[in-house]
Amino acid sequence: MSVAGEERKLVEMAWDPVTRIIGNLGIYTKIDFKNREVVECRSTSSLFRGYSVFMKGKDPRDAGFITSRICGICGDNHTTCSIYAQNMAYGIKNPVLAEYIVNLGEAAEYMFDHAIFQDNLVFVDFCERMVKETNPSLLEKAERTPAPHAHIHGFRTIADLMRSFNPFVGETYREALQMSRLTREMFCLMEGRHVHPSTLYPGGVGTVASPQVFTDYQSRLLEFMDFVKRMVPMNDDVFDFFYEALPGYEEVGRRRVMLGCWGAFQDPDVVDYRYEHMTDWGRAMYVTPGIVLDGELITTDLVEINLGMRILLGSSYYDDWEEEEMFVERDPLGNPVHRRHPWNQTTLPRPQKRDLEGGNYSWVMSPRWYQQQTGDHLALDTGGGPLARLWSTALAGLVDTPWVTATGHSVKIRLPRSRRFPETELEWKIPRWANTLERDRARAYFVAYAAAMAVHFLARALDRVQQGDVKVFQEFAVPDEAIGCGFHEAVRGVLSHHLVIRDGKIANYHPYPPTPWNASPRDSFGTPGPYEDACQGLPIFEENGEADFKGIDIMRTVRSFDPCLPCGVHMYSGKAKILERRHSPMLGSFSPPGDRRHP
Amino acid sequence: MAEAVSELHILWISEGMSCDGDTVSVTAGTQPTLEDLVLGLVPGIPRIHLHNKVLAYETGEDFVEWFRKADRDELGPFVLVIEGSIPNEQINGDGFWTSFGSDPETGQPITINEWIDRLAPKAWGVVAVGTCATYGGIHAMAGNPTGCMGLADYLGWDFRSAGGLPIVNVPGCPVQPDNFMETLHWLLRQAAGNAPVIPLDAQLRPTWLFGKTVHEGCDRAGYYEQADFAGNYNSPKCQVRIGCWGPVVNCNVPKRGWMKGVGGCPNVGGICIGCTMPGFPDKFMPFMDMPPGAQFSSQMIAPYGQLLRRMRALTNSTVDREPSWHHNEPELTSGYDPRWGNER
Numbered sequence: 001m002s003v004a005g006e007e008r009k010l011v012e013m014a015w016d017p018v019t020r021i022i023g024n025l026g027i028y029t030k031i032d033f034k035n036r037e038v039v040e041c042r043s044t045s046s047l048f049r050g051y052s053v054f055m056k057g058k059d060p061r062d063a064g065f066i067t068s069r070i071c072g073i074c075g076d077n078h079t080t081c082s083i084y085a086q087n088m089a090y091g092i093k094n095p096v097l098a099e100y101i102v103n104l105g106e107a108a109e110y111m112f113d114h115a116i117f118q119d120n121l122v123f124v125d126f127c128e129r130m131v132k133e134t135n136p137s138l139l140e141k142a143e144r145t146p147a148p149h150a151h152i153h154g155f156r157t158i159a160d161l162m163r164s165f166n167p168f169v170g171e172t173y174r175e176a177l178q179m180s181r182l183t184r185e186m187f188c189l190m191e192g193r194h195v196h197p198s199t200l201y202p203g204g205v206g207t208v209a210s211p212q213v214f215t216d217y218q219s220r221l222l223e224f225m226d227f228v229k230r231m232v233p234m235n236d237d238v239f240d241f242f243y244e245a246l247p248g249y250e251e252v253g254r255r256r257v258m259l260g261c262w263g264a265f266q267d268p269d270v271v272d273y274r275y276e277h278m279t280d281w282g283r284a285m286y287v288t289p290g291i292v293l294d295g296e297l298i299t300t301d302l303v304e305i306n307l308g309m310r311i312l313l314g315s316s317y318y319d320d321w322e323e324e325e326m327f328v329e330r331d332p333l334g335n336p337v338h339r340r341h342p343w344n345q346t347t348l349p350r351p352q353k354r355d356l357e358g359g360n361y362s363w364v365m366s367p368r369w370y371q372q373q374t375g376d377h378l379a380l381d382t383g384g385g386p387l388a389r390l391w392s393t394a395l396a397g398l399v400d401t402p403w404v405t406a407t408g409h410s411v412k413i414r415l416p417r418s419r420r421f422p423e424t425e426l427e428w429k430i431p432r433w434a435n436t437l438e439r440d441r442a443r444a445y446f447v448a449y450a451a452a453m454a455v456h457f458l459a460r461a462l463d464r465v466q467q468g469d470v471k472v473f474q475e476f477a478v479p480d481e482a483i484g485c486g487f488h489e490a491v492r493g494v495l496s497h498h499l500v501i502r503d504g505k506i507a508n509y510h511p512y513p514p515t516p517w518n519a520s521p522r523d524s525f526g527t528p529g530p531y532e533d534a535c536q537g538l539p540i541f542e543e544n545g546e547a548d549f550k551g552i553d554i555m556r557t558v559r560s561f562d563p564c565l566p567c568g569v570h571m572y573s574g575k576a577k578i579l580e581r582r583h584s585p586m587l588g589s590f591s592p593p594g595d596r597r598h599p
Numbered sequence: 600m601a602e603a604v605s606e607l608h609i610l611w612i613s614e615g616m617s618c619d620g621d622t623v624s625v626t627a628g629t630q631p632t633l634e635d636l637v638l639g640l641v642p643g644i645p646r647i648h649l650h651n652k653v654l655a656y657e658t659g660e661d662f663v664e665w666f667r668k669a670d671r672d673e674l675g676p677f678v679l680v681i682e683g684s685i686p687n688e689q690i691n692g693d694g695f696w697t698s699f700g701s702d703p704e705t706g707q708p709i710t711i712n713e714w715i716d717r718l719a720p721k722a723w724g725v726v727a728v729g730t731c732a733t734y735g736g737i738h739a740m741a742g743n744p745t746g747c748m749g750l751a752d753y754l755g756w757d758f759r760s761a762g763g764l765p766i767v768n769v770p771g772c773p774v775q776p777d778n779f780m781e782t783l784h785w786l787l788r789q790a791a792g793n794a795p796v797i798p799l800d801a802q803l804r805p806t807w808l809f810g811k812t813v814h815e816g817c818d819r820a821g822y823y824e825q826a827d828f829a830g831n832y833n834s835p836k837c838q839v840r841i842g843c844w845g846p847v848v849n850c851n852v853p854k855r856g857w858m859k860g861v862g863g864c865p866n867v868g869g870i871c872i873g874c875t876m877p878g879f880p881d882k883f884m885p886f887m888d889m890p891p892g893a894q895f896s897s898q899m900i901a902p903y904g905q906l907l908r909r910m911r912a913l914t915n916s917t918v919d920r921e922p923s924w925h926h927n928e929p930e931l932t933s934g935y936d937p938r939w940g941n942e943r
Contacts, residue, residue: 015659016701019652022619024697027659047697049616054742059885065872066880069737072620072773116626124656167656168634177626177634181858184627188862193852194627195620195773198862198869201887206832206868216861317694349744351694354707473832555658 008032010039015551018558020121022073023047023565025519028356029535029554033546038554041535042528043519044354044362045565048317052347055509060086060478060501061202067497067511068196071564073117075195076109076187077490078497078511084266084486085497086202087273090476098204098472099268100461103286104217105190105197106264107457110450111224112183112194113491114386114443115231117562119165119176122440125556126238127165127173134542134552141245148240149233152421158241161234172234179227186220186454189213204473214462221454225418228448232426235444239437246541253436253557255534256294259388260369260380260517262305262496263289264489265453275332275485278302286399286453287489288406290392291369291380295430297395298371302487303333305369309496309512310340310377312366315359315521319348327500327508328483338370342498342510343483366523367516377523381530382493382514384439384562386446389489390428403452413448416455436534436553439560480504490514492562518561531558603792604645604723608677609783610666611651614699614711615683616738616747620773621729622653622682627858628776631784644787651680663700670717676762678786679722681715684731684738685753687746688712696745712753719754723762724786726769727751728779733768733803734877741881749877751803764796768803772874775852778808802877804849813845813864813871816854820845825911826904828897832868839893842870842886846893850875 011033016026024047030040051070055063064082068075080102087093094102124130131139142159155161164172184194190207192198199206207213242249265286272281282289282302290300299305313320321344328343330336337343354361368377382388390411393399397408405412410429417423428445431438479501486497493514500508520529528536534557542552613619626633631641637649650665657664668674686696688710698708719725727750730736734749751758751766758766769782782805788794798806814820822828822837823846829836839846843865845853853866864871873883883890889897924933 014701017614017652017659017662017699019655019658019662022623022653024614024699026701047614047616048745049696049738050744053744054738054740057742059887061887062880062885065886066737066740069618069620069772072618073623075618075620120626121653129656167654168637174634177632181627181629185858185861188857188867192862192864192867192869193857194862195618195623196874198864199867200869201832204832206838206870208835208868351691351696353693356706471833475831551659 008039009034011546013549013551015555018555018563020124021559021563021565022071023515023563025558025563025565027551027554027558029551031540036540038535038538038540041532042356042361043364043521043531044315045364045519047565048349048351048363050347050349052345052510053349055506058506060089060499060504060506063497063499063506063509064200064202070511070513071490072195073113073564074109074491076105076191076197076200077488077495078513079197079200080106081486081488081495081497081511083200083202084273084488085484085499087484088275088486089482089484089499089501090202090478092203092474092476093272094204094268095471095474096268097209097461097464097469099266099271100457100464101190101205101207101209101472102200103265103457104454104461105187107450107454108183108186108190110491111447111454112180112187114447115176115183116180118235118440118443119172120167120180122559123165123172124167125552125559126162127167127170128159128162129166130552131162134544134550136543138245142241145241145245147237149237153230153234155234158237161238175227179224182220182224186217189217201473203476207472209465209470209472211462211465214458214465218458221451221458222418224451225415226420228451229415229418229421229424232444232448235441239441242437248539249437249541250433250435251539252541252553253439253534253538253560254433255381255435255530257292257434258378258380259292259383259391259434260494261287261290261382261388261392262487262489262494263287263302264389275303282487283396283398286401286404287389288393288396288398289487290396292388292391292395293371293378297392300392300396300398303331303335305487306485307331307335307337307341308370308372309342310338310368310370311342311345312340312368312377312523312525314366314524314526316362316365317350317352317360318365319350321346321348342496342512343485343500343508345508345510347510362521364516364519364521366520366529367512368523368527377525377527379520379523379527379530379533381518381561383434384443384560385489385491385493385514386442387434387439388493389446390442390449391430394428394430401453401456403456404449411445411449413445413452415448415452436557436560443562478504492564493517513564515564519563519565531561534561604676604790606648606675607645607723607787607790608648608650608665608669608674609680610669610677610718611649611680611682612666612699612711612714613652613682614697615681615732616686616697616745617683617729617731619653619682621779622651624773624776625728625779628780629859630777630780633780641784643791643793644784645791647787660700666700666714666718669721672721676723676790678724678726679718680726680728681732681750682728683711684735684747685712685715685750687748690746696747715750715753719758720761722760723790724764724767725750725758725760726767726783726786728769729774730770730772730874730879733770734879736772737880762790765799766803767797767799767805770804770809770875771850772879775855776858777855778851782808808851809849809875811849811851811854813848813850813853816851817845818853818866823897823900824904825908826897826901827908835868838865838870839897840889842872842888842890843893844873844883844890845871846896847890848873848876
């Protein structure tokens with residue numbers, strides 16, 4: 001949509017902080033209102049805490065407890081990933097039952113987190129109150145458009161659906177908050193506490209594997225099933241309406257299909273946490289790891305994925321580590337490990353002024369994946385998590401359980417009979433685009449995926465417990481020298497932990513959560529990070545002009561990635577000085593209904 | 600006491616050195632729920648306007664504007680909630696560790712420290728939520744690069760808000776959802792003139808929440824009494840010998856559970872790592888080793904506990920059997936006598 005050879009009037013607009021996400025994120029864009037296009041955008045984060053710095057010299061067994069504190073919504077993903085990495089370093093595996101307990105906990109985390117993020121944070125951008133402010137004519141159309149799945153979810157028109165998303169007063173909004181509590185109870189049954197778990201240890205869990213803990217989980221899962229079966233068609237109705245009512249909306253947030261997924265849910269019968277076997281146990285995971293490039297699955301091999309990781313600087317507040325010590329020259333299979341790989345990274349913070357004029361502007365580094373065949377440093381994104389997970393799993397065609405099956409072109413999800421609905425099969429099909437709406441839609445389907453897998457894990461766990469297996473923990477000793485790596489899917493996408501132990505202490509530890517991938521700034525090659533990339537060239541559909549512009553299409557795009565900034569962002573636009581800075585009208589936050597304050 | 604307040608804003612800044620986990624945790628609360636509070640369903644409190652980044656309808660400058668209004672004295676009474684530890688911004692030259700919004704003049708980020716300097720003295724009350732904001736927490740660990748600290752370390756332990764209150768600390772990593780909601784509920788009743796001043800201990804914690812130890816509320820403490828200790832994490836017994844600090848940690852989680860009585864820490868198999876304490880984390884690390892004190896006390900109690908266990912086992916075997924007159928024989932041996940007290 002570029003407008004060549006024409007003088008463009010650009011307006012700089014800032015959203016800082018971006019709300020309804022986790023962490024510190026600001027967006028600075030340059031917009032061509034005449035041609036209704038976002039021309040430039042950068043991404044930066046304004047928070048540095050220094051985990052990789054202060055973990056040095058600590059007892060490696062503490063890593064799972066400490067790294068949970070990186071993230072306040074999916075901290076358990078970090079603990080789990082840390083345990084995967086530690087198990088590799090200690091040469092142990094979790095007892096089978098412990099692995100099911102972790103899988104059940106992580107499934108509950110996906111259900112909770114995706115549901116609260118989608119229904120209480122993302123959908124506010126699609127709610128009646130918001131759409132009325134940004135696209136009144138769209139709302140009018142929504143009022144006249146019957147919801148195709150009304151017979152399932154009970155909302156007659158699309159506008160009725162949108163009303164149910166209105167914050168604090170809408171029916172879906174409030175139901176989702178309740179469901180987020182129910183699923184967190186399920187989580188607490190397995191992992192003790194949300195969001196920083198108490199019962200996870202390297203070598204297993206401390207959860208008491210009595211039948212009670214599983215029947216407690218089961219009764220809640222049954223209750224949740226009715227909600228999932230309504231939620232997925234609600235999502236389909238809203239997103240299909242957007243495509244139909246706003247032709248061209250598929251271009252919003254669209255980016256080259258360049259997705260990474262690091263796999264989730266270990267198969268306890270296969271995983272031994274040995275690096276030498278990582279390719280095999282990686283492929284046995286119940287969410288298949290993989291990199292999808294232009295719609296093609298280029299690898300499902302965790303060893304290859306691991307070795308391709310590169311951490312670049314370019315626009316971040318750190319000194320380079322080119323001259324620093326190499327911790328791992330070769331992996332346990334003898335492959336050379338690059339200097340810019342997390343195993344060999346030394347984090348050297350250098351606080352400085354934010355320089356949006358071609359200098360450094362972010363506390364986030366720029367993780368990239370090096371594709372050997374082309375020599376490209378790919379700025380992979382996670383599609384907010386679910387899009388990459390479903391895409392990779394679908395193409396690989398490896399997952400085959402009674403409840404979830406990957407077909408090679410889709411993922412079939414079977415949900416058992418529940419109180420209100422019969423057994424239901426959902427099918428997520430590979431979409432035509434990696435864009436804002438498909439990132440959001442995939443999230444709803446992945447809630448169903450997690451619920452269906454939970455049914456599977458629960459059956460397996462109960463089988464073992466009722467046959468008398470109660471072993472949940474494997475003893476171990478911390479070696480003097482060892483390395484480890486863990487790969488997992490945080491709720492919002494790829495998560496890796498790389499660990500080096502020397503003299504029985506942590507010599508190096510580098511977690512790479514999804515947000516550094518998604519929110520990274522321009523790297524040393526000048527390649528923009530995924531948020532920047534997805535926003536540049538974004539067509540604007542908002543009906544408001546410059547004066548009362550809310551940036552809703554940009555906000556939807558950024559939120560579609562499920563930003564979790566304790567792992568890092570800020571967005572910024574180009575060089576021109578701020579011509580005008582506009583803010584939308586104030587609206588009372590969470591006042592009682594009918595009470596709008598216009599200061 | 601200050602004048603009763605009928606309408607109150609809650610300005611919540613989670614941009615300290617935090618993970619936003621306390622905000623997320625609070626959405627799990629049910630005593631009361633956040634939505635009941637915001638929708639005005641809870642009696643005896645002022646009308647509430649909540650401004651929290653994770654839940655806000657507005658974004659960007661529209662959101663920051665509420666905080667700017669408070670700074671300009673245009674907002675009316677407000678409670679300032681701080682989440683995350685406060686970095687030392689005096690050690691990083693032109694840079695910054697964390698910020699919230701930008702300065703319209705310079706385009707540079709506004710540090711959290713600056714916001715606190717501006718808003719804390721004007722707030723009716725100031726609440727620190729979670730262990731980072733209360734006592735520094737995980738990000739203030741030895742070896743940290745940011746020099747961060749708790750809010751009271753930054754503002755001074757004798758700080759008083761415009762409403763005449765000290766900082767109210769609700770620690771926990773993250774905060775137990777209902778510990779926070781209950782504290783807020785008290786403060787709101789107090790603001791409305793319906794409750795006395797919130798009772799706080801020397802560490803500025805609500806006394807009714809943090810006055811007891813983990814151990815005092817733990818359902819595994821009975822094992823301790825009998826000197827019956829878990830040797831690894833497979834065991835459902837007392838975990839003091841495998842890293843639990845429960846006997847010396849002020850926290851009610853094993854008693855209260857994590858949500859609606861579900862979950863917790865040592866009560867469900869997770870060692871207490873002292874996450875509510877001013878000494879967290881350094882004084883409790885390495886977490887999975889036996890605390891030095893437990894080495895001593897768990898040995899001291901061994902002779903007593905083992906004797907007790909044997910005697911209780913004896914009694915247990917007696918009470919574990921039904922009385923002899925429960926039988927299906929032709930003769931009644933229950934001692935039946937319709938006229939009680941008559942010697943035969």
